[in-house]
Structures are given as C-alpha cells and as structure tokens.
Amino acid sequence: MKIGIVCYPTYGGSGVIATELGKALAKQGHIVHFITYSQPVRLDAFAENIFYHEVSVIDYPLFEYPPYELMLTGKMVDVAKYHQLDLLHVHYAIPHASAAWHARMILEKENIRLPFVTTLHGTDITLLGQDRDLEPVINFAIDNSDAVTCVSQWLKKETLKYFKVNKEIKVIPNFINLKNYGPDGETQTLRKQYVRNEKILVHVSNFRPVKRVADAVRVFELIRKKIPAKLILVGDGPDMPKVTALCRALKVCDDIIITGMVRQVEKLLAIGDLFLLPSEEESFGLAALEAMASGVPVIATGSGGIPEVIEHEVCGLLNRTGDIAGMAKNALHILQNEKMLARYRKNARKRAEHFAAEKILPYYFRIYKELMDRG
C-alpha cells in the first residue's frame, strides 16, 4: 500500500502515534509519505520507503493569516497524484480531516480515488469542538471521513455528546513499542548524574494549561517535605514561565530539574521512580503509557480516558483533578514502601503490554484493508 500520513509534527502524543504508525507500516513493506509542516520529531530512523513532504505556507502581504489548510490540501493532492497514494490517514479533525476532504473532492474530479481515515486525539473534540464556529466544520469532517477512529472510549462518548455525527467511530487505543522503553546499560550512570539517594519523580508534557504542571510542582513540594526527592520536568510550552515562577516562590528550584524539550524521553523515564500526570483532562495520556512501559508507576488524575490506561491501585493511583494533597499522599504511599514500589513498577510494565504495538496496529491495518477492498 502507499499511504499518506498527516499529523502535527511537534512534541505531542498524536504526532508520536502517527509517526510510529508510519514507521511500523514501512517496516511491513508499505510506502509511507508524511505530509506535515516540519519533520515529525520521532521520524528519526532512515528507511528507503519513508518520505517526508513539507507543507510550506505562502508568504504574501495580502494574507494577514496564511492559508495553511489550503496549502496542505494542495500538497495532499500533489503527493496523492504523483506518488499514487492508495489512502490518507489524518490525525486531528481540524484542519487535517477538512483538508483531506477537500483534497478528495479535487481528485474525484480527475477520477482519482483517495479515501481517508481520521483519528481523533482529544483536543480537536474537547477544546476546539466547543467553539461554535468550528463545531459544524468538525462535524462535517468527521461525517465525511471514510473511516473514523478515536483513542479511548471516553473520547468516543465526548464526541457523540458534542457532535451530531452519524459516522461509526471505532476506538483504537494508543500503542507503544515496548522494546524502546525500560532501563538499559546507561540507566544507572544517568541516574547517578541526577541523584544520590533521592527518589526521582518525572513529568513530561507540552506545558499547556490542561496539563496543570503547577500541580505537579505543588505535589512535589509536599513529597519533598517528607522524603529526599527530585522532580524532573521535561518539555516546554505556554505555562513554563508560571511553573518557573512557582518553583522559585516555593523555594524548590534546587530539587527541580527543568530539561526543556528532550528527544530521547525514554532515557529520562527509565531513571524515574514515579510519574506525575495531574492533567485537567486527557483523552488517553500517552505520556503515562510511556512511563508505564519504562516500569514507572503513575500518580494521575482520574479524568477523561486516563482510567482506561492506568489501573487504579495496580500500576498507579488516581485522584480528583486539583487534589494536590491527595496526589502527594498517594505518591508517598508508594515511594515510602520499597516492596510496594517494586510491585507497582512490575505491574506498570505489565499493564503497558496491553498496549503493545503488535497488538494494536492490526486494528488500523484492518481498517486500511477494508477501505482498499471497498475501492
């Protein structure tokens, strides 16, 4: 098959999933064309059957807002025609599914068939979907996709709550390449660079308000009052100034390591004892799954699709959003008992196995085949 993949290429779970999916398809011998505005961050491996097409946006003085969606549509049409794509898989309804629909219409006029699969990842539904002007556009894009998937049962329910869609939505949870996670020969050396005998807590995100990174800092402050500990904050984003100011105000800067964006997140996860995910809402929480695959239990909020990923009292503990004291108490409950920590670690890795790439990917491949067979 020749497949076009469209995603947000920057740091974020949807880009990671799209990229890993493309790499897995390429490994099976399919030809994969990524169409994005910059090279996806996890597209690190060279393969002769993976191609990357950059969408560049025209800079014309008349355009106060560059027409990205139209440029993307044009690029989809061009790649589909020239490389004879069999189908497109777009991640995010806006603008990707809308652009794919537009591209499909243009190609139809030339008797070229280009079906497309849309995967909903969360914020396109939960945040953008609440916008009155975008709602009909998202609704249309979902209903006019050839197949629609989403990453959790919770997200499917939310989609059906906010949109009047008739299209069947299949739930395909996110997946993980287990072999890329967990301690390796360098883990102990790396750990020693950060701590002596302190416990390590890790948080990874894009520091958007929905992630509530400030809560992670406050939870850490309470933990550190009881046990020696360090917090590693990985990532960057709009809330970074607020988070830095809070660290200073709480006088915990000496015990908080802010790494900024890191490509090899798995290296830092492997040295962690506990992962903090205090999000307001997560449709899935891929960062938690990455932690679990590394053998790191998770203290999280039980919001959105998180309970579908983290089994409460098995591989992590869940609290209400904003329950800082509760999250700190639960973290200490695990960290202060070595036997329990070891059990939670083991369970975390085991739970991650439910989401192993080789188990989940066939669901996507089946959808592709169905679309091809419909041809």
Ligand code: GMT
């Ligand atoms: O959470 C973000 O800010 C990024 C966003 C994305 O586009 O990657 O994440 C969404 O998709 C991920 C992959 O499916 C999910 O793991 C995240 O839970 C979801 N984020 C939210 O629902 C807030």
